[in-house]
Amino acid sequence: MNAYSHAVVATDTPLVSKIGVQVLREMGGTAADAAVAVALCLGVVHFHTSGLGGGGCCIYYDRRSKGTPVAMDFREAAPLAADVVEETMTREGQRERPGILAGVPGELKALERLWQKYGRLEWEVLFEVAAQLADEGFLVSAILERSVAVDYVKASLDAEDADSRCGPLKRALSPNGRFLKKGDTLRRPALAKTLRRIGASGGSDIFYKGELAHIMVNDIKAAGGVLSYEDFASYEVRECNGVESKFNGRKVYGVPPPGGSAVLQYIFNILSELNLGERFDDETRHFITEVFKFAFAERQKLGDNAGVDDVVASLLKPSKAAQVQSKIDPDATFPPEYYCDGDDGIYSLSSDTGTTHFCIVDSDGNAVSLTTSIGWYFGSQVYSDSLGIIYNSEMDNFSYSGGPGFMGLPPSPFNFIAPRKRPQSSLSPIVMLDGNGDIAVVIGASGGLWIPTTIAIALVRYYKYKYSLQDAIDKPRFHHHFLPNHVTVQSDFPASWREGLERRGHRVEVSNLTAVIQAIVRDAESKKLIAACDCRKQGQPEGY
Template sequence: MNIPQEKQDNVTIESSNDITPNSSEWENIVTDGDAGPLSVDGSELSKQRKNRRNSSSSSAQQLKWPPPSGSLHAQYRRAAVATDHGLCSEIGRDIMMEGGNAVDAMIASFLCIGVINPQSSGLGGGFFMTIYNTSTQRCQTIDAREVAPIKSNSVMYQRDHRESIIGYRSIAVPGELHGYWSAFTKFGSSRISWKRIFEPAIKLAREGFPVSSNLAMVLQQKESDINEDEDMRRVFVDKKTGRVYEEGDMMKRERLAELLVELSDSQNPVELFYKGGIAQTLAAEIRDNGGYITVEDFEQYESVLHEAPLESELLSEELVMCGPPPPSSFAITQSIIGIMAHLTGHVPDHGTSHVVAIDHEGNAVSATSSINQLLGSKRMSPTLGIIWNDSMDDFSSPNLTNAFGFSPSPENFILPKKRPMSSMSPTVIYNKNSGKVKMAIGASGGSRIISAIAQTVIRALLFNQTVKDSVDAPRFHNQFIPHVTYVK
């Protein structure tokens, strides 16, 4: 993640790059020279370990501790924001320097990410947010997860599973804007206007921004999918070259800028987006392209405020860890950390898009937003420039495995208006005696979010490593189905 360079009392933010990187940066635990990842089960792993011990070249196969990353390790006296992009971190910082709080900064940062990191999140997706108020010592969460359309059912993808991954039939009802408005009206500072929060993202969308290396990589990887959709081509293909934009090229998102202006000017953007003319336009576009979402789906959408989220004591009676209940995966992350916290006999002496913000009052926000897979459904609203999610694939379907390798679970089968399970686990850890935040953490990266957060928290709080060292350290991931262990 990136944090703004300007230093502002008493807040320590140690930030590093995303703790769940692209899948290309992960390898199976057993590798073979320069060959691609191997699929490894337990018995195969044992045999290959034995072979390596007997091999004269075994030293070349050993995993080595990585060198320190070039990411920042800094202290900020008053406040800080960490996001997936430096520009968006600076926008969040600026909002807080103008008197805004962590929630104001989070919304502004996410709007920015939705413009310049469209492969990861945006108004076409949804999010989970954990908010901690240091004065009341209270955690609350917002579930703005997408929901299944009213017309959906558990066997809708049996004929063609690809429909859950790409195209208009893969779209679930988005909750992003509804969640922003709920967060702003319930937890915003009231010192920063709704319109002001939108201004930086509008400027970037109108005037353009340089394509990052990560976005350029995704565009190249998904070029064939982009060329299947006229509206995606219009935004992501350089007219001069006929190819997708490359790193450093300037990109604009003018139709999205118009939508952001309309939403920023509205006295009730939720009414406009979910019940007004925008909802009718979007529903018509989806219907005309074979999708399932209707005006009624938009009208009935509600983000959910959890006044009493999941909380548990961590390591000692002083620290409390809090986060959203299902369908987020915070409960799993919480369980892993809780188990590992008791394994203290041999402690070693070494070491989707996410926004974390801590403001000058000590309030913390940890929020994860997603459109599911890279570029979501690979479809864009022709009139409003929204990239739609493909979050219907986060549900289970009988006898089908989803894009993240999860086997079907009846508890996650599709039902109308149901929220799919998610790996997102935005977490805040605070000291219940002092009321101060100890750690705010989250990640992007699909199913690897859970293991990445758990291992980073364990290293930082159990092994007393710095956050930077905890993030830089190698990590393992095995979700059991498929039974393959990866190392990063």
């Protein structure tokens, strides 16, 4: 068990967890300072999932104020020329114009905001931590090696037109004439230079309003994109109080839509009203699966739209949970229409992937839960030779009115693209507080649609069924996102568990897709910080 008395950092990369603790312990930084260094370093070593070219969302808790945790939405924004993006995506022209996939990246702006409000160390010092890592190099992980071999990535890199369409990325992934392998040492001097330029500038203006903005606009336009200098200069982080709900007697705080925490908090709301059995058995797994179906039926409405806050508020009412509870049959599951309210339509789901999550609690009790992404693995596959940045593919997360929908369903009007709009997401960073205003849980995950269900199962196992935190995360999982109408399980899911679902009418399919959790909990008795990183990505927490 990874138990710590003072502070802890949990990331999906052991080296970066250690760096985060160095910022806290040796440099005297806060959780916010560590978050800046950790996010930048993850963008150095696991650049297939995150980096300065992407965005995400986070929750920050300032223990001294004992106020409401703050939510920050730094998702990528659509360009002013969103109509061109829609026309290109509708005719599936993104292969010829990969730059069209890129939205305005928000990660750096959010890191600056965290640092300005809650940081203690010098901006330049934090950037130098990541610049040194990029300069000196690091050992390629098995995760990074496997990401290059993912079907759609390999097909793109091996295509006849690869040199013209994604040549810079291909060269970055094969610096010695072959693709990266586990144990190779990789140095990223262009990114190191970019990090030092940003650090020396003292903030994010050089990136959004200065010389780097002009370089990025030129990079993206050369790849067929339409982002403009005005798009970069007008970008802002959206900041608000975290969305509050309750689970297991504790206050839960998440990010509002278009982030994904509302789906997770709705799941918590329903589960709080359900009389789950005393064992994590077939009936319990069936009940939870039914809750997932109800939750994802509502996800269709949770885009970046006016009025969405009212939708979220309605989902978190006890009366809404009771209504759902009354519809769950302990012995049967139903067609999709059963899970929709009234005349709600059924729309194609948007998905997301290529993500990383980390959690930090410092010695003062401050905490951050942050999820960041560049979209698909290696984002848009548009890589800047001069800056060492990969641009995101988040415009693919929008729905398009004239485009093909998943399973032949119409695209969701709640997620249609518009200038400066942000696409729907499953990113679900949360923090939970106990009755004294201390951190009880800091948790989040990477893995697209699987994020909310994976976190829910882990916390139900931990609190209700008294699993250890590591087992609650690592044990076999199940998932349902409403459509297609089947339960997804991993290959290690026991046959008897599968049969228990099938007896109740569920169709079960095996898939390697899942989410990867990082979590920190405060033990109620010892008050120690217990941390766990998902075995599926070989992460490791560090603390003291």
